Amino acid sequence: MSIEQEIPTQSDIERLPLDIERIHELSEVLLPVFEQIEQGQQIEDETLNAKLVELINILQELHPADVADVLESLPPKERALVWHLVSPEEDGEVLLEVSDAVRETLIESMNKDELLAAVDDLDADELVELAGDLPHQVVYEALQTRDPDERAKIQAAMSYEDDQVGAIMDFEFISIRADVACEVVLRYLRRFDNLPDHTDKIFVVDQYDVLQGVLPIRKLLVADPEELVADVMATDVVRFRPEENVEEAAQAFERYDLITAPVINADKKLIGRITIDEMVDVIREETEADMLNMAGLQEEEDLFAPVWDSVKNRWMWLAINLCTAFIASRVIGAFEGSIEKIVALAALMPIVAGIGGNSGNQTITMIVRAMAMGQLSGLQAGRLLKKEIGVALVNGLVWGTVMGVVSWMLYGNIGIGLVMVAAMTLNLLLAATVGVLIPVLMDKAGRDPALGSSVLITAVTDSGGFLIFLGLATLFLI
């Protein structure tokens, strides 16, 4: 399918925002007659009919990626109406482009025949991408329509995890032998109707399909026609194994500005390729997952998901947060006697906890990011810790003194001011220490340092802040 995909036109892009707005309007107006449309009945009302025709026309002009965007931005009923009007041949491409959450809702709304029709035109790698979300029966029947060779490839690719190169590789590549002249290659290429998307290099293999090298198109075009492929090709090229991690592959693509790269199996045989467009998706999803995880969301949400789905996506972190808040509350509870004597402590303690949380989050975000970029090895943890403690000391003394003076003036008690300075400085030091240690230890334990790091650090700085502040106050003021 991707082979025949058209180049988007500039006029598409310029019209897009207007089209989307118009689709929103039209789908809302047509909602009352959705049932008739669904049943294929003629709509009596002339105006509505004209609007229906207009909507269908706009949808036909849109690129599948744009249809996907439109569907994501529509509330459930309007989304169902528009999805019903998308032409069946485009269904598969659109399903590939929408977010996971929206894809689920679309697939749920389709019956088996509609799904089979939608995936019928897809490339092998595209079918692999959708397979996880499709009912088993649909995948099974879709596989039966493919030829045995393709079926084997699809089944092999389906056996990889989502985060492995094997799951996102495609099978649309051109391979040649090393012992032919460049001219022969050019003649060979001319026999194709179309070259696969993103073809920036041709793979060179021997008779057993073992990868010998790659012939960049850029080199082929400037090479002497008589020259042999063997003399023009690059032999020691970046290649991937299907078990490798996609995020690492994406970093290699980014680092070395690759467009495509070969995938080989344990016998060094060429089995597929990966392309920059998949890698761009990986990069986007990776940074976004970090962002969502730090905020306590398990996965990307369909904006218009039913309330219940959103509750499920968010309940876990809320529950963890409640537990840590409860612990902090018990820390305060232990000092109720002190608060009864100096009630000002109750008003001041959230300041100490708050600045610790903010500062700890700054530290941990910076380190999580550096780790994701591979800039940080365990070796430098000690040095980084020293630096972060330096930053915390400066901030603690500066801002602690500011708040200390303010508290002193508010409550006319210099003791409270001094406890404030000491508590803020100590809590910032705690935040710096834990902010460095949490991601470093998570990483050593082989876990994702982004996951829940923000909740963890806030838990430590809250309970720690209350403990330090109320503890110091009890020691020195009471």
Next chain:
Amino acid sequence: MSIEQEIPTQSDIERLPLDIERIHELSEVLLPVFEQIEQGQQIEDETLNAKLVELINILQELHPADVADVLESLPPKERALVWHLVSPEEDGEVLLEVSDAVRETLIESMNKDELLAAVDDLDADELVELAGDLPHQVVYEALQTRDPDERAKIQAAMSYEDDQVGAIMDFEFISIRADVACEVVLRYLRRFDNLPDHTDKIFVVDQYDVLQGVLPIRKLLVADPEELVADVMATDVVRFRPEENVEEAAQAFERYDLITAPVINADKKLIGRITIDEMVDVIREETEADMLNMAGLQEEEDLFAPVWDSVKNRWMWLAINLCTAFIASRVIGAFEGSIEKIVALAALMPIVAGIGGNSGNQTITMIVRAMAMGQLSGLQAGRLLKKEIGVALVNGLVWGTVMGVVSWMLYGNIGIGLVMVAAMTLNLLLAATVGVLIPVLMDKAGRDPALGSSVLITAVTDSGGFLIFLGLATLFLI
């Protein structure tokens, strides 16, 4: 320069982690003799000399992107040593690859002649990219060495803002006329030593350089040699204006799987092109900037920056956080009388504030992300608000009841339990409302919705949570 850049080799990638570790070791061992190395003196010690040679050899083998990574992961002194040993011809490429913060430190360590030598080999677009960080005098002298045509291009590109397409376009493209045969184009290409990186299409222009269309290499390779370019080329193609926003351009690249695209001026004349590798950087930086901003960091930090630089990067958000914490503290201060009577309130109030902050951050992160992806127009704000209020109601009643029962049992006071349920539910409703409104209003005001949204929502849910909880307690329990 990029034209001659070599394809990375697989052995590079496999050896990379080992090399980096070895560089760390070697640079540490060589630090004591850095002064001698800098002054070009022979090192007496045989072992040290051997290590120096080894270090130089490893560095010579590395791709500039990998050298950049090594420099980012080294502490200041070791970094200076390694940077001194990188061969001058590679300096420019490495400067292009390192992060902004590290680039500054490297440039500061170089004198004018070293900088001029480093930028001498760079392409026009690469010089533009570095220009902002170089001393004016260096930029001025570097421009004098370029021919007038190139100088004009560079000066034009330098006049664009960092986030405009004009600032990242390059000038390495091949253009042809529409009235020649494909065969002629192939012969013309063969006259080049090398084609520009990422050449996936050739631009078709008329005698005034006005863009007529593009000829994808994929089509050129399968076309009949006799056919005219005019009959093979695509005419209505995605093109960009230099004033356009790079993030929007990156979205178009991602959406339509582009590799390169032409940039045209107001007269539709072809003035440059943009490539996927720049767009990948834009995508990475965009999501990362959102993440850093939400955590209260102004910009990416050099991990090993001096303490003072880090303090400067973080002080603003800490100050804002202190102000909002102070407001929350005054809210509590207003209820000191109630806390004196029921000291349990002091222990329970952070739970109400905390869950509001966590839940509000979940809402706001989801909406900021949806806006960044263009999935959310102002029209649906009302509908989203309704949904988020539904989620907040479910969470508030469920978790509120849990904590209400716990508080009741802890303090043996059913009144406290009931106030807890009510306060948690109300604060979650507040979090949902403000979580939707902040980004929607920021967006309407033309500001970046990610900027500081996390701090803002936490400020509202903290002060709001204390006010609701202590207010209800004062009304019903005292």
